[in-house]
Amino acid sequence: MKRPGTRPRAVFLLATLKHKRSGQEFSHTETLAEVVIECLKAEDVQCEMIRLVDYDIPAGTKSNMGKGDDWPRILEKILASDIIVFATPIWWGIQSSLMQRVIERLDELHNEILETGKSRLTNKVGGIVITGEEDGEQHITGNIANFLLNMGVTLPPHCSLSYQGSYARATKNSLGKKFSEENADGAEKMARNLAFFARLLTENNIPAS
Amino acid sequence: MKRPGTRPRAVFLLATLKHKRSGQEFSHTETLAEVVIECLKAEDVQCEMIRLVDYDIPAGTKSNMGKGDDWPRILEKILASDIIVFATPIWWGIQSSLMQRVIERLDELHNEILETGKSRLTNKVGGIVITGEEDGEQHITGNIANFLLNMGVTLPPHCSLSYQGSYARATKNSLGKKFSEENADGAEKMARNLAFFARLLTENNIPAS
Amino acid sequence: MKRPGTRPRAVFLLATLKHKRSGQEFSHTETLAEVVIECLKAEDVQCEMIRLVDYDIPAGTKSNMGKGDDWPRILEKILASDIIVFATPIWWGIQSSLMQRVIERLDELHNEILETGKSRLTNKVGGIVITGEEDGEQHITGNIANFLLNMGVTLPPHCSLSYQGSYARATKNSLGKKFSEENADGAEKMARNLAFFARLLTENNIPAS
Amino acid sequence: MKRPGTRPRAVFLLATLKHKRSGQEFSHTETLAEVVIECLKAEDVQCEMIRLVDYDIPAGTKSNMGKGDDWPRILEKILASDIIVFATPIWWGIQSSLMQRVIERLDELHNEILETGKSRLTNKVGGIVITGEEDGEQHITGNIANFLLNMGVTLPPHCSLSYQGSYARATKNSLGKKFSEENADGAEKMARNLAFFARLLTENNIPAS
Numbered sequence: 001m002k003r004p005g006t007r008p009r010a011v012f013l014l015a016t017l018k019h020k021r022s023g024q025e026f027s028h029t030e031t032l033a034e035v036v037i038e039c040l041k042a043e044d045v046q047c048e049m050i051r052l053v054d055y056d057i058p059a060g061t062k063s064n065m066g067k068g069d070d071w072p073r074i075l076e077k078i079l080a081s082d083i084i085v086f087a088t089p090i091w092w093g094i095q096s097s098l099m100q101r102v103i104e105r106l107d108e109l110h111n112e113i114l115e116t117g118k119s120r121l122t123n124k125v126g127g128i129v130i131t132g133e134e135d136g137e138q139h140i141t142g143n144i145a146n147f148l149l150n151m152g153v154t155l156p157p158h159c160s161l162s163y164q165g166s167y168a169r170a171t172k173n174s175l176g177k178k179f180s181e182e183n184a185d186g187a188e189k190m191a192r193n194l195a196f197f198a199r200l201l202t203e204n205n206i207p208a209s
Numbered sequence: 210m211k212r213p214g215t216r217p218r219a220v221f222l223l224a225t226l227k228h229k230r231s232g233q234e235f236s237h238t239e240t241l242a243e244v245v246i247e248c249l250k251a252e253d254v255q256c257e258m259i260r261l262v263d264y265d266i267p268a269g270t271k272s273n274m275g276k277g278d279d280w281p282r283i284l285e286k287i288l289a290s291d292i293i294v295f296a297t298p299i300w301w302g303i304q305s306s307l308m309q310r311v312i313e314r315l316d317e318l319h320n321e322i323l324e325t326g327k328s329r330l331t332n333k334v335g336g337i338v339i340t341g342e343e344d345g346e347q348h349i350t351g352n353i354a355n356f357l358l359n360m361g362v363t364l365p366p367h368c369s370l371s372y373q374g375s376y377a378r379a380t381k382n383s384l385g386k387k388f389s390e391e392n393a394d395g396a397e398k399m400a401r402n403l404a405f406f407a408r409l410l411t412e413n414n415i416p417a418s
Numbered sequence: 419m420k421r422p423g424t425r426p427r428a429v430f431l432l433a434t435l436k437h438k439r440s441g442q443e444f445s446h447t448e449t450l451a452e453v454v455i456e457c458l459k460a461e462d463v464q465c466e467m468i469r470l471v472d473y474d475i476p477a478g479t480k481s482n483m484g485k486g487d488d489w490p491r492i493l494e495k496i497l498a499s500d501i502i503v504f505a506t507p508i509w510w511g512i513q514s515s516l517m518q519r520v521i522e523r524l525d526e527l528h529n530e531i532l533e534t535g536k537s538r539l540t541n542k543v544g545g546i547v548i549t550g551e552e553d554g555e556q557h558i559t560g561n562i563a564n565f566l567l568n569m570g571v572t573l574p575p576h577c578s579l580s581y582q583g584s585y586a587r588a589t590k591n592s593l594g595k596k597f598s599e600e601n602a603d604g605a606e607k608m609a610r611n612l613a614f615f616a617r618l619l620t621e622n623n624i625p626a627s
Numbered sequence: 628m629k630r631p632g633t634r635p636r637a638v639f640l641l642a643t644l645k646h647k648r649s650g651q652e653f654s655h656t657e658t659l660a661e662v663v664i665e666c667l668k669a670e671d672v673q674c675e676m677i678r679l680v681d682y683d684i685p686a687g688t689k690s691n692m693g694k695g696d697d698w699p700r701i702l703e704k705i706l707a708s709d710i711i712v713f714a715t716p717i718w719w720g721i722q723s724s725l726m727q728r729v730i731e732r733l734d735e736l737h738n739e740i741l742e743t744g745k746s747r748l749t750n751k752v753g754g755i756v757i758t759g760e761e762d763g764e765q766h767i768t769g770n771i772a773n774f775l776l777n778m779g780v781t782l783p784p785h786c787s788l789s790y791q792g793s794y795a796r797a798t799k800n801s802l803g804k805k806f807s808e809e810n811a812d813g814a815e816k817m818a819r820n821l822a823f824f825a826r827l828l829t830e831n832n833i834p835a836s
Contacts, residue, residue, distance in 0.1 A: 017731060019686075059646075059680050060644055092556065097724040098686055100718070100727050101724040139557040143347075144351075146354055146369075146719070147347075149369060150719075156415075160359075185326065189326075206366070206405060207401060228477075302565075302765035302769065303518055303521070306477060306516070306518040309509070309515040316509065347719065348720045352510070352512060355510070535816075557766075557769070563772040563782070567782055567786060574781055575833070577776060607744075610834060614833060624783075625819060
């Protein structure tokens with residue numbers, strides 16, 4: 001069990017469809033997630049971002065789908081974290097296929113909950129970051145929230161942040177600046193609540209069933 | 210501010226379409242909510258259920274829509290509670306029109322959050338109860354979860370309970386017995402977590418922005 | 419059965435929460451619906467808009483809920499139409515409680531389909547109009563589309579139109595002008611397809627089961 | 628342009644997560660899709676099923692993501708069809724990541740619509756097949772319906788079929804038999820409407836904008 005007083009750790013699962021290695025344009029979702037990361041660091045939280053598109057995560061519902069599967073080491077990082085943030089763009093009203101794949105690959109952990117009544121994600125805190133062009137994030141925030149609650153994760157108030165709009169001509173720097181300014185309040189509140197609940201639950205574990 | 214040690218109070222907003230006063234058949238949603246209430250009482254939580262269909266709640270987005278509006282006194286009970294449970298049937302994949310109306314009537318409180326950065330629902334804990342005939346509750350749980358998180362409410366893990374299936378020939382007693390038996394684990398876990406977080410947040414208020 | 423060559427009739431079910439009789443501010447949804455109505459008239463379609471908030475439509479799932487229920491005469495107009503358009507604002511990611519109530523009140527017609535295999539809405543064509551402030555219409559368009567398809571209604575391509583954005587200082591006239599200009603292509607295509615399919619299905623009835 | 632009188636062609640995009648080549652258990656979704664295919668054949672429609680999990684379809688939003696991308700030849704089959712059926716399981720309230728990937732990869736065709744006003748999917752007819760264990764298909768049917776309508780596809784009434792329930796001990800044969808018996812009416816009606824509209828639109832093209 002985690003010792004109270006340790007710095008909380010956050011892992012961001014970034015589900016942008018844009019490949020970094022291929023030199024594609026920057027990701028809006030990554031840029032907004034970085035704004036939240038800055039705020040979490042100000043709350044003395046360690047952060048790591050995992051860009052899913054650069055990993056090989058085969059379709060399936062098991063924690064390990066065999067040879068060449070990168071998911072097991074991503075799962076290790078999730079299990080070692082206090083805060084888990086799902087960060088996704090919107091495509092046609094839904095989280096990206098990479099975010100949905102994370103959900104599918106976590107399903108084996110849910111089967112454990114059904115069998116044992118215990119979750120390996122208990123006492124962890126969840127967050128959500130979404131970007132889209134006027135596509136509507138509320139419903140996707142809801143989808144992910146429903147999943148995290150069923151997985152045993154706690155959701156603090158204002159634990160989600162989204163940005164909608166088109167910035168075709170933005171550079172990564174200009175968009176980052178824009179996001180920082182326009183979402184400062186929301187990102188700070190989200191980070192403050194994630195950090196507060198991560199510490200609160202480290203010191204006050206949820207009673208086991 | 211609430212004194213630590215006080216018994217937590219829960220309010221259930223029941224959005225069944227079935228009118229009690231008209232002697233209509235019993236409500237599945239009410240019956241499942243009563244199972245959760247029994248578990249909450251075992252956790253020493255005071256409970257009250259408000260059957261929305263028996264009140265006059267006009268369409269609108271203000272806390273008070275004027276003469277004949279029953280909403281202001283329902284809102285008072287919500288504000289005086291530590292735990293707020295949204296209990297709704299499913300009609301065509303959506304919460305009932307009465308549950309949606311509650312959301313619309315709470316919108317003025319969200320405007321306050323936007324203006325002041327503070328929520329009158331902060332340090333309150335949310336729960337969700339849903340029944341339907343194979344209609345799918347996850348998406349509705351998500352809708353309501355998204356709303357509650359934006360309103361400043363905290364969502365503990367496993368804070369939702371649902372039951373799907375048709376019991377055309379059930380009586381209220383037989384259905385209550387069935388729900389108690391089949392949902393015992395889920396209802397107990399939900400109630401335990403609601404009560405745990407209600408007490409935790411009474412003793413450890415979320416830092417104001 | 420309808421005689422081919424007759425002018426098609428369209429009914430708009432307007433689910434704004436804004437009461438006309440109370441002199442409240444104008445409705446964005448009504449204004450956008452009027453843009454579609456102009457285009458339908460250019461296609462020689464007769465149109466009528468029903469402002470639901472000005473009627474007394476009690477909660478329930480029957481076609482007639484008894485004394486004082488305004489729904490039966492609205493249902494008559496729906497049954498007499500060739501085109502049915504659901505027009506709704508978004509509140510917290512969902513169609514308004516008034517739009518949801520229409521769905522609930524149409525449920526008895528769905529029971530008829532389950533019993534007889536025949537729908538009283540067969541050979542009718544459906545449309546959807548949605549407004550919201552960056553709330554996301556795709557998911558709501560989907561909800562309503564799913565309902566209409568199950569009710570026996572046909573959905574032509576591009577049969578939905580939405581507008582998102584805040585126009586706090588707009589007047590009804592300035593917003594109408596704005597909507598007309600910015601949505602001209604979408605409204606014309608929607609109206610053209612609704613009218614084309616209404617005539618096509620009048621002349622080529624869907625084979626009965 | 629397609630010559631009237633030709634046999635319509637249907638393509639099923641099967642988004643099961645179960646790999647055929649790995650000898651995994653049979654797919655419920657595939658089994659239900661096969662029931663619909665039988666009914667379509669009785670309507671003299673040619674059918675092909677594409678099992679997406681057995682192809683390499685990289686993340687992205689372009690019609691061709693370069694070397695090793697299997698999507699371009701799947702897209703060719705879609706463009707050559709009169710009827711397109713999306714067949715997907717439900718994972719946590721959402722279509723599978725493979726179905727979502729299809730949607731993302733079709734996005735370039737939507738950009739064409741935005742630029743030219745014309746869709747390469749016009750005069751095609753859409754269908755939806757969904758299986759899940761009490762997870763709720765209505766909302767997913769809605770997601771897919773919204774996408775197809777925006778892509779220029781026509782949706783006939785009753786164009787979706789779903790089955791919910793757990794059949795852990797079923798064999799492919801026993802489940803196929805069960806699905807055939809229990810869904811006969813729904814599958815026949817769906818197939819009849821898909822075939823009727825495919826022929827109707829081949830003979831009566833939607834007027835171009």
